[in-house]
Amino acid sequence: MESEPSKNRGDLSLDSPVKFPNSFAISSEDKTTSSVQWKLIGMFLVFGLLLRFSRFLMQFPLWEDEAFLCANLISRNYFQLLEPLQYHQVSPVFFLWIQLTVVKIFGYHEFSLRMFPFLCSLASLGLYYHVAKRLLSGHALVIAIGIFTVAYPNIRYAAEAKQYSSDLLVGLIFLAIILEWWRSASSHDSIHSQHSNRWLWGLLVFTPFGLGLSYPAVFAAGAASLFSGIVILRNALAQRSLFSVKSLVPWLIWNVVLVSSFLLIMSLAARGQNESELDWMGDYWKDTFPPMSTPAELPGWLLKIHAGSLLAFPVGGEHGASSLTLISLIAGAVLIWRKQKLLAVLLFSPAMLHLIAAGLERYPYGGHVKFSMHMGAMVCLVSGLGAAWIMAEVGNRLGVPRKSMALAILYLFTIGGGSLARDIAYPYKTESDMRARAFARWFWSHAEFQGEVACVENDLGVILTPDAHTELSWAAMYRVNKEIYGPSETERRDFSQVSAE
Numbered sequence: 437m438e439s440e441p442s443k444n445r446g447d448l449s450l451d452s453p454v455k456f457p458n459s460f461a462i463s464s465e466d467k468t469t470s471s472v473q474w475k476l477i478g479m480f481l482v483f484g485l486l487l488r489f490s491r492f493l494m495q496f497p498l499w500e501d502e503a504f505l506c507a508n509l510i511s512r513n514y515f516q517l518l519e520p521l522q523y524h525q526v527s528p529v530f531f532l533w534i535q536l537t538v539v540k541i542f543g544y545h546e547f548s549l550r551m552f553p554f555l556c557s558l559a560s561l562g563l564y565y566h567v568a569k570r571l572l573s574g575h576a577l578v579i580a581i582g583i584f585t586v587a588y589p590n591i592r593y594a595a596e597a598k599q600y601s602s603d604l605l606v607g608l609i610f611l612a613i614i615l616e617w618w619r620s621a622s623s624h625d626s627i628h629s630q631h632s633n634r635w636l637w638g639l640l641v642f643t644p645f646g647l648g649l650s651y652p653a654v655f656a657a658g659a660a661s662l663f664s665g666i667v668i669l670r671n672a673l674a675q676r677s678l679f680s681v682k683s684l685v686p687w688l689i690w691n692v693v694l695v696s697s698f699l700l701i702m703s704l705a706a707r708g709q710n711e712s713e714l715d716w717m718g719d720y721w722k723d724t725f726p727p728m729s730t731p732a733e734l735p736g737w738l739l740k741i742h743a744g745s746l747l748a749f750p751v752g753g754e755h756g757a758s759s760l761t762l763i764s765l766i767a768g769a770v771l772i773w774r775k776q777k778l779l780a781v782l783l784f785s786p787a788m789l790h791l792i793a794a795g796l797e798r799y800p801y802g803g804h805v806k807f808s809m810h811m812g813a814m815v816c817l818v819s820g821l822g823a824a825w826i827m828a829e830v831g832n833r834l835g836v837p838r839k840s841m842a843l844a845i846l847y848l849f850t851i852g853g854g855s856l857a858r859d860i861a862y863p864y865k866t867e868s869d870m871r872a873r874a875f876a877r878w879f880w881s882h883a884e885f886q887g888e889v890a891c892v893e894n895d896l897g898v899i900l901t902p903d904a905h906t907e908l909s910w911a912a913m914y915r916v917n918k919e920i921y922g923p924s925e926t927e928r929r930d931f932s933q934v935s936a937e
Contacts, residue, residue, distance in 0.1 A: 580820025
């Protein structure tokens with residue numbers, strides 16, 4: 437790994453300007469991405485599109501976690517979605533509103549419920565490619581893009597009616613915008629440099645929407661604010677000016693908008709959702725909160741969490757199944773820290789803010805990869821750099837540098853191929869999901885031939901199970917499948933005139 441001159445090693449001092457770093461490479465020969473490497477990148481991108489389209493078009497039956505959230509879209513209007521949700525659900529209000537709008541336009545079915553997450557996934561793929569090109573080159577770029585394109589969480593949540601795909605996109609947008617601001621501010625082109633603050637104004641416009649679309653986006657926004665504030669301060673001090681007004685003004689206004697947006701969203705919807713579910717969620721996710729009362733257990737907890745589902749990119753899971761990703765992430769972090777410490781601050785600050793929130797027992801840290809989707813791009817970028825460096829070192833020591841890198845690339849294609857094969861063989865999350873949909877398709881399509889059919893609760897107003905809309909997963913599955921394949925809950929029928937004859 438080529439290092440920068442010694443002047444970059446002290447880049448946390450406040451008396452020197454911060455320039456956008458050159459792309460990271462695992463060797464001096466790898467600083468320029470070759471034509472073969474560009475072809476591999478193109479293959480990964482096409483493969484990533486294939487995996488996402490395949491998963492979406494296979495039309496998996498809604499599984500219970502999707503059903504819990506989608507059941508809230510059956511009969512509620514936009515204002516009612518601000519109220520506490522049924523089935524212990526917590527979801528950003530803008531995501532709910534977008535989902536409801538799509539349902540109103542295209543109808544209530546699997547494709548419409550998953551359309552927005554799918555589009556977010558496609559946008560993430562393109563934006564990640566752009567960001568990766570800004571930071572990496574050569575084999576590091578190939579591996580990082582390969583990890584992102586075949587990562588199972590990115591593929592899975594591209595076709596699930598939940599907010600996790602938009603968490604990935606929003607976190608990536610904050611990262612992309614702040615990198616473009618930093619790059620343009622570091623440009624030797626005076627015109628380009630003068631226009632850099634347009635990116636800060638862009639953040640100001642995007643922030644309210646981003647926070648309303650993704651709860652963990654506040655971690656990415658906070659990291660971007662911290663990083664840009666440090667850069668502005670250092671550049672101002674380096675130029676012997678107390679304030680750099682052109683950058684400071686939009687930065688201050690953006691932070692006011694950031695705080696105001698967060699407080700407004702929390703007061704409108706998040707507080708109601710969180711307060712109604714805080715005790716239940718706190719007990720359910722207690723293992724994902726740091727053991728603050730027993731500090732001696734903290735190192736073991738951190739190792740367990742980071743080797744678990746938190747870092748399941750491209751694959752992984754609990755009980756140390758994400759250890760390879762963790763090792764690669766640490767290697768990549770060391771390489772970035774040596775060359776550009778402030779970039780490491782930018783990339784890892786969302787995770788640190790996330791960890792602080794977990795310490796306050798306000799947001800789970802680990803336990804499932806869905807809670808770390810907002811920093812999925814960072815994990816793929818840094819672990820991709822680290823994995824490429826590790827494979828290069830191993831290959832050089834064994835005298836087979838090309839074969840070691842080819843093995844890593846083949847491994848990633850195998851992961852994607854295995855994911856696709858699994859989806860083709862088993863196009864459902866669980867067998868019970870498939871049975872629930874199959875029953876709904878059969879029952880509601882044949883019910884009219886058997887006579888008049890009524891739903892006891894919806895048509896007759898008889899509540900047999902008071903907790904059905906809060907605790908019972910089968911009730912949510914029944915409701916969403918009935919809404920798709922049977923009469924809608926919103927179309928109540930009058931049975932008062934129906935006789936036994």
